[in-house]
Amino acid sequence: MSDIVNAAVEALTEKLSGSFDGSAKFMIEGEGAIMLDSAGVRAEDGDADVTLTADADTFQSILSGELNPTGAFMSGKLTVDGDMGMAMQLGNVLS
Template sequence: MSDVITAAVDALKNKMGDSGFAGTAKFVVEDEGSIMIDGDGVRAADDAADVTLTADTETFQSILEGDLDPTAAFMSGKLSIDGDMGLAMQLGSALS
């Protein structure tokens, strides 16, 4: 597992808390790996998901740090979403 994914899992755990997520979401960080978020919490994995969000490392880190709004990233083409758009919006709200 890459250092980027390890740091992102820790950051997402802090943002999401212990409440988990009502659905299954996957973040794909290009050239680094994947992170799963579901009712069990956050972990490095590449399982099937209801929604998959894909971005490069810089965009993903900017979203995690609060420097880039997930909606703005999507609208500008820096973040792609495949699957349940409603879950993606819920996740975006949790990350903001």
């Protein structure tokens, strides 16, 4: 598992206090996957209601607050596959 994935798991765990209703997967290109669901946040790949994919720089910028998730999506830096409503919920939590 990469340092980038480990750092992202830690950052997401801090941002998401409480449980998450549903499941989401963050695919960091060239680094790995992060699952987020009612069990918490962990470095793992699996089926999810929504999958968000981006490169490592984009994810780091989103997690640090430098880049708005909606802006990343609109500019093509972040792709979303699956439940768009759940992606919007995550975007609100991350921004």
